[in-house]
Amino acid sequence: MAPHVTRRWLVALSLTTLGGPALAQAPSPFGDLAAGPYRRLVIRNAMVIPGHGGPPVGPYDIVIQGNTITDMIPFDPVTAERRGATDRATGDRVIEANGMYLMPGMIDLHMHLRQQPQPIEYVYYLKLAHGVTTLVPAADRGLDSAMQQARASADHKILAPRMYPIWGWGAGTNYKREELENPANAPRIARDMVGKGAHVVSVGDIAWSQELFGAVCKAVWDAGGITTVHLPPSTNAVVQALDAARLGVTMIEHHYGYAEASLDRKVQDFGREYNYNNENDRFRYAGKVWTEANEQRLLGEVADSLVRYGVTMLPTRVVYEANRDIERAQSLPWHEKYTHQALINWNLPNPAFHGSYHYDWTSDDESYWYRAFELWGDLIYQFNKRGGRVAYGTDDNYIWATPGFSNVRELQLLRETGLHSLEVLKAATQNSAHTLRQPRLGLVHPGYLADLVMVDGNPNYNLRFLYSFGALTLDRDGKMRRTRGPVYTIKDGIVIDDAKLMAEVERMVAESKKGVGPNVVTEPFVVVPNGKP
Secondary structure (H helix, E strand, O other): OOHHHHOOOOOOOOOOOOOOOOOOOOOOOOHHHEEOOEEEEEEEEEEEOOOOOOOOEEEEEEEEEEOEEEEEEEOOHHHHHHHOOOOOOOOOEEEEOOOEEEEEOEEEEEEOOOOOOOOHHHHHHHHHHOOEEEEEEOOOOOHHHHHHHHHHHHOOOOOOOEEOOEEEOOOOOOOOHHHHOOHHHHHHHHHHHHHOOOOEEEOHHHOOOHHHHHHHHHHHHHOOOEEEEOOOHHHOOOOOHHHHHHOOOOEEEOOOOHHHHOOOOOOOOOOOOOOOOOHHHHHHHHHHHHHOOOHHHHHHHHHHHHHHHOOEEEOOHHHHHHHHOHHHHHOOOOHHHHOOHHHHHHHOOOOOOOOOOHHHOOHHHHHHHHHHHHHHHHHHHHHHHOOOEEOOOOOOOOOOOOOOHHHHHHHHHHHHOOOOHHHHHHHHHHHHHHHOOOOOOOOOOOOOEOOEEEEEOOOOOOHHHHOOOOOEEEOOOOOEEEOOEEEEEEEOOEEEEHHHHHHHHHHHHHHHOOOOOOOOOOHHHOOOHHHOO
16 A cells, blocks of 8 residues: 555544434545445436436436445436425435536556556556546556556555456466467467456467467457457558457457558558667558558448457557647646656657657658548548447557546547547447446446446536546636536445545655756756856
């Protein structure tokens, strides 16, 4: 447990109820940041965005027992008149949600935790404070650490989203390379991995063989897990997006393999200087390939086939947005107060760090990526229109995508493709729950787990209401005000105070920036006192 949480261990909170005194609760291990789960928690007068694509409905009184939604009592005028006088639900804690909107907690199907010196709580708190209650993290700190963190979250020993860490093929086992690369062994290996706790298995490293790729995807699914793939340009000549979908991968991360599936040749026109291990080359040509795409084939045959094969798209557009406007990404307004200095250092142009390749990034490169975003967005729209499943992830903690803030920006970038805001929210909730094979997540409905976010304002009206700093809007009397953003995030029945999480993040970031001066990006814009260095 983080030291600042330990210091905040408090006695039972005084919790307001109607119709009786507050009931005593056990001391919260999370101090004043969160409390619960409760024997009976009631949220009153909440407007509900269900998560399945339907519009807001309500208000409801919502009853949560432990970690499960058990009842939703409508209190709209028509229902109230039909019901007649009735006592309102009460419990150990009652939250009055007048003017608030309640939606399912969001599910981030691909992200990173990074390493020290960035505190792991920094990521957890930013995610939770922006309404994210489930993560699929890469095992950046080692698989053992990732699984330990997932168990600690499930046991309520740490304040973090629920987690399903990504395993590589064969991770956690003692199989030799020859055994891992034999398709006949895939069912046995998959059962072994799932038995050890694997649920999400990455298959990008085996995209050099269609036979092995297909065998592993089928074996992991049959064992109860799912597969995910970042299709590396180095093997797109073997497995591009249509191949991966046909071979049974559950979800395709990012943008790789789609343009390649529409080319008028079998391979991209890599420049003679190209070296896949040079990230400046890698990301330049990952944008440039979209200028080679056969647009008609991409938005027709490719989109149709992807839908027919049943694959899920996981765009993670936010982590690539810097490529089309690097100055915008480097100057986002939250960097000073909320982006940890370790993350700033990793983002700065430096060939030694992954994703820090903007040391020679030209206007041509940005032009390639503007085209990439445009055509990629059209593909997402057509895929969704034809019945394909679009899910939600960020790949953040890389390339100037700060966790939490990037979750909201990802929603905006999905909206940019032409998806309706309700379709965007469905992608982040029910669609991602289905992709993850977690049938009790992703909806506000009795019987579902109490993973919820209460927002000041209607996200269907403005997705920016989900930012921790809210958004400017007009009241009914025409006066401008700034909304409060997410007020409470509820994870597994635990009620989390989002403003207090953000205060903790601010403290961590301020500590990280002590004694830090200008860097290669900010130096030209720093005001020097009296014009002297």
